[in-house]
Amino acid sequence: MKSNSDIPGIATKTPEGIRSGGGAYRVLVVDDSMFVAKQIGQILTSEGFEIIATAGDGEEAVRKYKELQDKIDLVTMDITMPKMDGVTALEKIMEFDPNAKVVMISALGRQDLVKKSLLLGAKNYIVKPLDRKKVLERVVSVLKNG
Amino acid sequence: MRIDYINPFVESAFSVMAEVLGCEVKRGEIYLKGSTQTIGGIATIVGLAGSVEGRVLLDMDNKTALNIASAMNGEKLTEIDDLVKATITELANMITGHAVTRLHDLGFKFDLTPPAVITGENMRIHDIGVEALIVPMEMPIGMVEINVAIKERG
Amino acid sequence: MADTQQQEEELNFNFSAIDSEALAKIDYKMVTFNLAGKDYGIDIMTIREIARGDRFTYVPNAPDFVRGVYNLRGEIISIIDLRRFFGLEPQESSGPENILISRIGDNTLGIIVDSIDKVVGIDSRAIQPSHPLFADVNVRYIYGIVEKDDRLYIILDINKIFGDHHDAENLSAGEPSAASSFQAETQAAPADAPALAEVQAAPAAEKIQAEAQTAPAAEKKEAPDKAQTPETPYVYSRRTGQLWDDELVKAFSAIVPPKKSGYLHIWNPGCGKGYESYSLACAVLEAGIQAVPKIYAQDNDFAALSAAPGLSFNPDEADSIIKKHLVESPSGWRMSSEVKNMVIFEYRDLANKHVFPGLDMVVARDVVSFLKPEARDNFYAELKEMAQPGVILVLGDHEKRPMDENAWQPLTANGLSVYKKI
Numbered sequence: 208m209k210s211n212s213d214i215p216g217i218a219t220k221t222p223e224g225i226r227s228g229g230g231a232y233r234v235l236v237v238d239d240s241m242f243v244a245k246q247i248g249q250i251l252t253s254e255g256f257e258i259i260a261t262a263g264d265g266e267e268a269v270r271k272y273k274e275l276q277d278k279i280d281l282v283t284m285d286i287t288m289p290k291m292d293g294v295t296a297l298e299k300i301m302e303f304d305p306n307a308k309v310v311m312i313s314a315l316g317r318q319d320l321v322k323k324s325l326l327l328g329a330k331n332y333i334v335k336p337l338d339r340k341k342v343l344e345r346v347v348s349v350l351k352n353g
Numbered sequence: 354m355r356i357d358y359i360n361p362f363v364e365s366a367f368s369v370m371a372e373v374l375g376c377e378v379k380r381g382e383i384y385l386k387g388s389t390q391t392i393g394g395i396a397t398i399v400g401l402a403g404s405v406e407g408r409v410l411l412d413m414d415n416k417t418a419l420n421i422a423s424a425m426n427g428e429k430l431t432e433i434d435d436l437v438k439a440t441i442t443e444l445a446n447m448i449t450g451h452a453v454t455r456l457h458d459l460g461f462k463f464d465l466t467p468p469a470v471i472t473g474e475n476m477r478i479h480d481i482g483v484e485a486l487i488v489p490m491e492m493p494i495g496m497v498e499i500n501v502a503i504k505e506r507g
Numbered sequence: 508m509a510d511t512q513q514q515e516e517e518l519n520f521n522f523s524a525i526d527s528e529a530l531a532k533i534d535y536k537m538v539t540f541n542l543a544g545k546d547y548g549i550d551i552m553t554i555r556e557i558a559r560g561d562r563f564t565y566v567p568n569a570p571d572f573v574r575g576v577y578n579l580r581g582e583i584i585s586i587i588d589l590r591r592f593f594g595l596e597p598q599e600s601s602g603p604e605n606i607l608i609s610r611i612g613d614n615t616l617g618i619i620v621d622s623i624d625k626v627v628g629i630d631s632r633a634i635q636p637s638h639p640l641f642a643d644v645n646v647r648y649i650y651g652i653v654e655k656d657d658r659l660y661i662i663l664d665i666n667k668i669f670g671d672h673h674d675a676e677n678l679s680a681g682e683p684s685a686a687s688s689f690q691a692e693t694q695a696a697p698a699d700a701p702a703l704a705e706v707q708a709a710p711a712a713e714k715i716q717a718e719a720q721t722a723p724a725a726e727k728k729e730a731p732d733k734a735q736t737p738e739t740p741y742v743y744s745r746r747t748g749q750l751w752d753d754e755l756v757k758a759f760s761a762i763v764p765p766k767k768s769g770y771l772h773i774w775n776p777g778c779g780k781g782y783e784s785y786s787l788a789c790a791v792l793e794a795g796i797q798a799v800p801k802i803y804a805q806d807n808d809f810a811a812l813s814a815a816p817g818l819s820f821n822p823d824e825a826d827s828i829i830k831k832h833l834v835e836s837p838s839g840w841r842m843s844s845e846v847k848n849m850v851i852f853e854y855r856d857l858a859n860k861h862v863f864p865g866l867d868m869v870v871a872r873d874v875v876s877f878l879k880p881e882a883r884d885n886f887y888a889e890l891k892e893m894a895q896p897g898v899i900l901v902l903g904d905h906e907k908r909p910m911d912e913n914a915w916q917p918l919t920a921n922g923l924s925v926y927k928k929i
Binding site for chain 1: 373388425436439440451452453
């Protein structure tokens, strides 16, 4: 009878954050909470992702996206933020780059917000509290399927 | 406070805290207060807007705040610094967010505003012309009061 | 002079004295006093002595009816103003006050009244239950009513006064500091003590004193059982706890203010499970007014209130007008959504201030009579602030006029207790 340890190569798995060609996927994390930004950062970096930048409000998010556009593979976007909320920022980013990959992450799970975000171009919507498995699954699915 | 609003807040507080903190959570008897004298320590406020005017306050002493923040961050935190404040604020945000989501499904259109955090010992919060509903939540790591005041818009 | 003699004679009451009714006996004695033009009595067994004075040591954070504390030969007692306690118009005090020193168990309370009269002995069987119409005073404080020598005395339930005073103190105190503020104040008290120690003993007063102090020993065997306060039968309004019949619905429809635009704001405190609120909503619809009705149905009984939004009914028990508004659903017969949308059930403590978007009508049946002083005062304050001329107020069928008499005009309305703000 064969067991896992007898078959080489199965135990090691490539971290989800590394692309097939090598190099990490780079993420822009947008949230006004230092705790959430840290939490998302930890979940993603533990799987090999690179957090290229963070933003604390919608205005900063749009600005940084425009600055770093080519270097950003995915954006995580909170909804409730001062100055400019996440849905408005999403709209502006999609206007600027129709191919942007934005995943909404919010404490609000209101159906109307979910629909609005998806209609505006968000690729997925995650409701807090954050579950490591859930975050990784959804982020990976957005990156792989575009 | 409108009776329809009460259970969503009570249930959200319970489910979010149980999930996020991973410990036993017990709900104490709810009651009404005319003006609020906080427990002393940290309080975070999330505003409510839309068809109502109001706020949700999460109220606890410093020791409980540190215990909660430590549990949520997965590391032992010993000082009330920006990370602890941000963590407690996010807890309030999630509880309020979940309640607002549930209320939305029931037909009540509320919005959240970004939270604020205040620290201090003898804080008194005075809401004009509206009472606060207090939901005490008891856990092995400490006691937290959810304090909700909502006024209907004319 | 003649008066005093007469009083002395009465005070030196002899048990074997003449009584017109052969079988009547004196088994209850009360100290009588006057408050806002009415005669009251308190069981003599609870009165330790009477006093006069006016310099009380102020107590911070205490309810407004607490005038202060006083050092009675080393014992610190609270002094309450009975007019304020009952929510009556306070009197401008000119000089020393008349105080009944009352004691129950370990608790002593000084009670300020307008004037102290005499000791009156009665047959306890002659005590009648109170009717809310009789008194200015909340029914909860009334033990009963008795007539003697062409005078009507309202006998107060001193236990309730002690109890509510105790509760009110704890409520307003909130923080434990109230107890310590008492302590702090009492340290200062000795300096003020002399003021009240001047007990000006009028002849009658001395006699009452003597009576009061000897009474317990003499009267013990014959006094009625004080351990049980008899239930004062309160007469509730029609259809309390039930859906209204057509007659009551029509009576209400007739008094709904015919507002033509905007919202018709109706305040319905003490709504309980909601029968009254839903019935009221049907009555308002029946009146066919053009403004959009909004009924704020409030109660502090969370259990009863929780049942209200989902209340189901037996259609066979509903009279024709209300029956029109019932619809069948999987979970039983409920009010139609038209009716349900009109009523907002709120969990509310009347002692706390609450803001309304507007006020056109108040339906508070059998509520005010049961409120504790703080809640009652707040209720009247909110009413005063929010009610513009033209606002309609409905009290319980047997409740008396609102406190601020001059501001409310009684209307005759089919057996309802209705008033209009003027």
